[in-house]
Amino acid sequence: MGSRRSAFVPRLTRRRGRMLLAVPFALIAAVTVVDVLVPPEVHLGPFLIAAPAVTASFAGPRMTAFVGAVAVLAQVVVSVARTSFTDLNHTYQIVALVLISIIVTFFSYLRERDETRVTRLRSIAHAAQSVVLRPLPHHAGPLHIASVYLAAEEEAQMGGDLYAAARTATGTRLLIGDARGKGLDAISEASLVLGAFRVSARREQELPELIGHLEAGVGSKEDATLAPEAPSGPDDPTDDTDEAFVTAVVLDIPDHEPVVRLVNCGHPPPLIIRNGRVIPLDAVDASPPLGLSDVLTPHVTVETFPFATGDVLLLYTDGVIEARDRTRAFYPLTERLASWAGDDPPTLLSRLRADLQTYAGGHLGDDAALVAVERLPPKP
Numbered sequence: 001m002g003s004r005r006s007a008f009v010p011r012l013t014r015r016r017g018r019m020l021l022a023v024p025f026a027l028i029a030a031v032t033v034v035d036v037l038v039p040p041e042v043h044l045g046p047f048l049i050a051a052p053a054v055t056a057s058f059a060g061p062r063m064t065a066f067v068g069a070v071a072v073l074a075q076v077v078v079s080v081a082r083t084s085f086t087d088l089n090h091t092y093q094i095v096a097l098v099l100i101s102i103i104v105t106f107f108s109y110l111r112e113r114d115e116t117r118v119t120r121l122r123s124i125a126h127a128a129q130s131v132v133l134r135p136l137p138h139h140a141g142p143l144h145i146a147s148v149y150l151a152a153e154e155e156a157q158m159g160g161d162l163y164a165a166a167r168t169a170t171g172t173r174l175l176i177g178d179a180r181g182k183g184l185d186a187i188s189e190a191s192l193v194l195g196a197f198r199v200s201a202r203r204e205q206e207l208p209e210l211i212g213h214l215e216a217g218v219g220s221k222e223d224a225t226l227a228p229e230a231p232s233g234p235d236d237p238t239d240d241t242d243e244a245f246v247t248a249v250v251l252d253i254p255d256h257e258p259v260v261r262l263v264n265c266g267h268p269p270p271l272i273i274r275n276g277r278v279i280p281l282d283a284v285d286a287s288p289p290l291g292l293s294d295v296l297t298p299h300v301t302v303e304t305f306p307f308a309t310g311d312v313l314l315l316y317t318d319g320v321i322e323a324r325d326r327t328r329a330f331y332p333l334t335e336r337l338a339s340w341a342g343d344d345p346p347t348l349l350s351r352l353r354a355d356l357q358t359y360a361g362g363h364l365g366d367d368a369a370l371v372a373v374e375r376l377p378p379k380p
Contacts, residue, residue, distance in 0.1 A: 020058050024051035024067045032074040036081045045075050045093040052101045056108035064108040068101025132191045136165045140172040141255045142376050146345035148353050150368040152319065160186025161317045161369035162246075164194050166201035171255045173201045173210070176315040176371055177248030177267065177290070189244050192217045193290065197250075207252055207263050208300040211287065215298070218246050218291035245291035249315060253307060253373070260307040263300055265289050268321060271334065272305070273312040273348075276341040278334045281305050312348065312374045319368030323360040331359050345372035 028051050035044040052068035059067075075097055079090030136147045147163055160179035165172060175197045179189035196217030200210050247267040253260050262270070262281065266289035269280045283303055288296040307313060314337065323331040340351050349372050356368070 021055070021063070024055045025070070027051050027054070028067075028071050028074050032078055035078045040082060043089065043093070045078060045090065045097075048075055048097055049100045052104045056104040056111070059108065060112050061105050061109040065101065065105045068097070068105060072097050072101065132187070132194060133162060134164070136163065136371065140165060140167055142378060143172055143253060144345050144374040144376055146349050146372045148349045148368075148370040150319070150353065150356070150364055150370075152364045152367050160190050161319065161367045162190040162194055163315070163369050163371050164197050164201075166198060168202055168252075172253045174251040174253070174315065174371065174373065175201070175214075175248060176317065176369060177246050177265075178317040178319075178367075178369075179246045180244055180289075185244065189218060189246055189291075193246050193248065207250060207261060207302050210250060211263055211265070211290075211300045214246075214248065214250070215290050215293055218244060245289040247289045247318075251313075251315075253375075256378075258306060258308040258375070259304050260313065261302055261304050263287055263302055268316060268318055271314045271316075271337060272307065273314065273337055273341050274308075274310075276338065278337045278341075280334070307375055309375050309377050312343075312345065312372060314348075315369075315371040315373070317367070317369045319364055319366035320356060320370065322366060323356055323364055323368070325359050326361065331356060345374050348372050 028048060031044050031047045035042075038044065048071040051071045052064055055067040056064045072094060075090065075094050079087055079094070083090065133149065136145050138145060145165065149161065149163075161177070162179065163174070163176045165174050167173075175193075177190070177193055179186040179193070193214055196214050197210075200213040246265075248265045249262055249267045249270060250265070251260055251262040251270070260281075262283075264283040264286045266286060269282045272279045272281060281303075283301065285299070285301040285303075287300050288298065316333070321331055321333050325331075336352065336355055337348075340348055343351065349370050352370060357364070
């Protein structure tokens with residue numbers, strides 16, 4: 001659906017551009033006719049400058065230059081019809097119109113060049129997203145999975161939120177996380193964690209070992225050791241307060257056991273929807289966020305929770321629960337989920353996404369990622 005939409009947008013833009021072209025040509029025609037009919041002491045020629053200026057705001061340099069040339073020709077027609085082509089007043093108007101047309105054509109060229117550059121960067125970002133944040137499978141063993149990513153910034157494809165899934169010989173492993181900060185730094189940290197998860201999650205190992213691989217992937221420890229030592233201070237860029245970290249939840253869902261095992265690394269707790277109730281999977285002993293082993297004492301605690309057939313597990317990032325309405329109240333995720341009990345993962349996320357965007361007035365304060373997982377009945 002994304003490719004069809006991306007192909008539809010340029011067609012819509014071109015159609016709108018053709019409709020807008022009627023404005024400068026109608027302006028030229030109106031000014032020309034009125035300027036010929038009004039008394040000689042009235043001069044409306046300067047209004048013709050608006051035609052190429054308006055065209056430069058939406059059309060390319062060639063069309064802008066063409067509209068400017070038509071405006072100059074119209075000014076020549078007016079000067080011949082009213083007095084003569086060599087009339088000093090009309091000569092100055094023609095010269096000014098030529099100069100303005102050249103200037104706005106140049107700015108139209110700059111605008112088109114920048115738009116082409118932005119379009120190229122946007123396509124690269126979209127390709128990078130498809131590589132870094134791969135779509136989750138709809139089914140993995142006995143699990144039905146759906147996912148949604150909501151970027152806070154307009155036109156953005158990906159931020160610091162992340163999710164991934166991997167199949168093992170005995171079940172499915174899931175990851176959801178949120179890299180500290182925004183922009184390229186957050187995307188870089190997210191890509192490191194995702195890469196470490198995809199390499200290590202399929203190996204036959206326990207969750208603590210997997211967390212160790214993810215911990216090693218966060219931040220650039222090698223760069224820190226190679227950097228020259230310098231005294232730290234309140235303005236020191238190497239201060240530990242700027243250290244990168246990622247909050248995350250790593251889950252292991254066995255195919256043949258009605259449980260879910262998880263390690264929570266400073267992330268909001270997952271929620272289970274069961275029989276119309278919403279149950280948070282609060283960790284008794286949460287681990288520190290990934291990347292803070294140098295600051296906090298590292299420890300990994302694996303906790304087990306029931307996850308039976310028909311249960312729906314919701315994973316989310318803090319962009320969901322920190323969304324605010326006009327009164328600055330936080331989004332009531334638990335209350336909303338209780339009213340949608342019984343929905344399958346795609347329907348649940350579709351309703352949650354629409355309700356969240358409506359609640360926040362169409363603009364989220366932070367990126368938000370959602371993953372819904374339902375355990376299906378075992379196949380005979």
